[in-house]
Amino acid sequence: xxxxxxxxxxxxxxxxxxxxxxxxxxxxxxxxxxxxxxxxxxxxxxxxxxxxxxxxxxxxxxxxxxxxxxxxxxxxxxxxxxxxxxxxxxxxxxxxxxxxxxxxxxxxxxxxxxxxxxxxxxxxxxxxxxxxxxxxxxxxxxxxxxxxxxxxxxxxxxxxxxxxxxxxxxxxxxxxxxxxxxxxxxxxxxxxxxxxxxxxxxxxxxxxxxxxxxxxxxxxxxxxxxxxxxxxxxxxxxxxxxxxxxxxxxxxxxxxxxxxxxxxxxxxxxxxxxxxxxxxxxxxxxxxxxxxxxxxxxxxxxxxxxxxxxxxxxxxxxxxxxxxxxxxxxxxxxxxxxxxxxxxxxxxxxxxxxxxxxxxxxxxxxxxxxxxxxxxxxxxxxx
Numbered sequence: 001x002x003x004x005x006x007x008x009x010x011x012x013x014x015x016x017x018x019x020x021x022x023x024x025x026x027x028x029x030x031x032x033x034x035x036x037x038x039x040x041x042x043x044x045x046x047x048x049x050x051x052x053x054x055x056x057x058x059x060x061x062x063x064x065x066x067x068x069x070x071x072x073x074x075x076x077x078x079x080x081x082x083x084x085x086x087x088x089x090x091x092x093x094x095x096x097x098x099x100x101x102x103x104x105x106x107x108x109x110x111x112x113x114x115x116x117x118x119x120x121x122x123x124x125x126x127x128x129x130x131x132x133x134x135x136x137x138x139x140x141x142x143x144x145x146x147x148x149x150x151x152x153x154x155x156x157x158x159x160x161x162x163x164x165x166x167x168x169x170x171x172x173x174x175x176x177x178x179x180x181x182x183x184x185x186x187x188x189x190x191x192x193x194x195x196x197x198x199x200x201x202x203x204x205x206x207x208x209x210x211x212x213x214x215x216x217x218x219x220x221x222x223x224x225x226x227x228x229x230x231x232x233x234x235x236x237x238x239x240x241x242x243x244x245x246x247x248x249x250x251x252x253x254x255x256x257x258x259x260x261x262x263x264x265x266x267x268x269x270x271x272x273x274x275x276x277x278x279x280x281x282x283x284x285x286x287x288x289x290x291x292x293x294x295x296x297x298x299x300x301x302x303x304x305x306x307x308x309x310x311x312x313x314x315x316x317x318x319x320x321x322x323x324x325x326x327x328x329x330x331x332x333x334x335x336x337x338x339x340x341x342x343x344x345x346x347x348x349x350x351x352x353x354x355x356x357x358x359x360x361x362x363x364x365x366x367x368x369x370x371x372x373x374x375x376x377x378x379x380x381x382x383x
Contacts, residue, residue, distance in 0.1 A: 012074045014048040020064040020071070021046075023103045025096050035059035070353040075110065084229040085190040086220040086245070097180070101188055104178055104199065104362070107354065109192045111362050112174055112330070114351055118342055119333040124172035124195050126222065127153040138223060138244050140291065146222065147251035158258035160278045164211050165325035168198070168218065175214065175327040177202035178361045187213035189220055196221035200327075202361070207322040208281040212249050219248030250288040253280050263294055268306060272317050282316050283307065331364045345370045 021031050021042075028046075032039045035056055044050040052060060061068055085102055133146055151158065154171060161167060165175055173196055180186075180201040186209070189198040198217040200210050224231075224241050231237055262274060266289075271282045278285070286303050289295040295303070307313055337343045349370055352359055356370050 011048070011072075013051070013071050014046050015075075016071045016073070017060065018046045019103060019106075020066045022099050024064050025100050026064075027096075031060075031063065034063040066355060067353045069350070073353045084224075084227055084232050085188055086217065086224065086232075086241075087185055087188040097185060101180065101185060101199070105188070105190050105192075105197065107352075107358075108174075108176060108197055108199070108362055110352065111359070112192075112195075112197070115330065115333050115337075115363075118337055121174075121329055121333065122170055122172040125154075126150070126171070129222070134223070134226060137240065138247075140247060143219075143223070143244060143247045144251045144256060147248055148255065150222070150252065151255065158255045161211075161253065162279075163325055164214050164253075165327055168214065169327060169329040173198065173218070173221070174329070175200065176330060176362055176364055177327060179203045187217050189217035191221065191225055196225075205324055206319055207324045208275065208279055208284070208316075208319070210324055211279055212253065212281065212284055215249035215252050216245045218252065219245035223248060246287075247291070250284060250291065254278060254285065254288045256292055259285075259288065260292060260294055263289060266295060266299055266303070268303065268310075275316070275318055276322075279322060282312070327364045330362075334363050334365060334369075345372060 021028075026034070028042045029039045032042045035042075036059060037052075037056055041050070041052075041056075045052055061071070085105060087098060087101065127149055129146065129149065133142065133149075135142065138146075154167065156167065169175055175198050177200045180199075180203060185201070186204060187198065187200050189196055191197075196217075198214060198221075200213055204210065220241070223244055227241070231241070259278070262277075264270060268282065271285055274280075274285055275282055280288075283304075286295065286300055290297065290300040307316075334348070337348075338345065349356060349359065354362075357367065360367060360370055
């Protein structure tokens with residue numbers, strides 16, 4: 001006989017089941033097919049109107065690949081999200097994959113809030129921009145001015161930024177890398193509380209691409225924090241804010257005064273030299289040159305055609321040479337807690353009950369860091 005429960009009394013299971021299902025990218029129907037029940041049954045499990053039998057629950061755990069304890073652990077850390085979530089390439093991203101990424105954002109909030117109880121991370125260090133600069137729409141001059149103000153505030157001069165990830169983390173912005181597994185989503189970000197969190201795709205192993213993605217998301221954090229989530233439902237507005245974030249990334253990574261003084265030639269060979277110094281893709285530099293008026297539309301079109309002819313659109317020269325940056329703050333925080341014995345690996349695992357490999361990814365830890373070391377009985381040779 002089907003068991004029923006008091007629908008006014010919810011348990012962690014209902015929410016955790018839905019969370020795990022979305023994290024795995026399953027619809028109600030897809031999960032139902034995997035565990036051998038109807039779609040309506042799964043819907044009732046998630047709404048708290050009924051509970052699965054023991055055999056069905058076993059199939060749920062098997063299908064979703066989460067520890068058993070995950071489904072019964074109440075979230076002690078708030079999962080409240082604030083502001084819209086910005087996806088790089090949002091307009092073409094699959095809804096299901098966006099939902100998966102949003103779950104990762106919720107998890108990251110829990111993880112960071114937990115670690116922050118023990119570790120004093122850098123405070124957010126952004127300038128108080130004049131109200132007249134923060135608008136619903138920005139001109140190229142507005143964006144250049146904001147990018148220059150930020151560079152001045154962080155005292156980094158007008159030259160190339162050696163390590164952008166370190167720069168952002170040092171100034172209190174949370175950066176993590178996770179497998180996004182969607183060629184149409186390069187990165188995403190969201191303000192949570194008083195800090196922006198930026199997620200980069202660890203499966204897109206290209207230094208210049210990740211750096212531009214990071215600068216793009218920084219642009220969203222500064223330019224678009226005041227937008228209501230409904231903004232992203234407006235297709236024209238969405239295109240506009242994506243262009244603004246791209247322009248910010250270009251302006252921040254390639255300041256006009258210093259970058260323009262180094263444009264000695266419009267040949268691709270010269271842009272390869274500049275790429276090694278500025279750590280920005282050739283295509284992004286060409287875009288910036290066109291935006292600043294140093295390349296005409298005809299010259300830009302010619303270079304883009306040449307890039308296509310040389311099969312450089314997806315892989316450019318130096319992409320195998322420039323090393324991707326890696327976030328350090330969360331990783332160093334966890335390693336410090338483990339090293340000083342403040343927390344054990346088990347403490348960290350049991351707080352969240354996520355699959356260990358996924359928890360390690362959120363914390364940018366090496367695979368196996370949170371696994372228990374092999375148990376060893378001390379033996380000695382007696383003869």
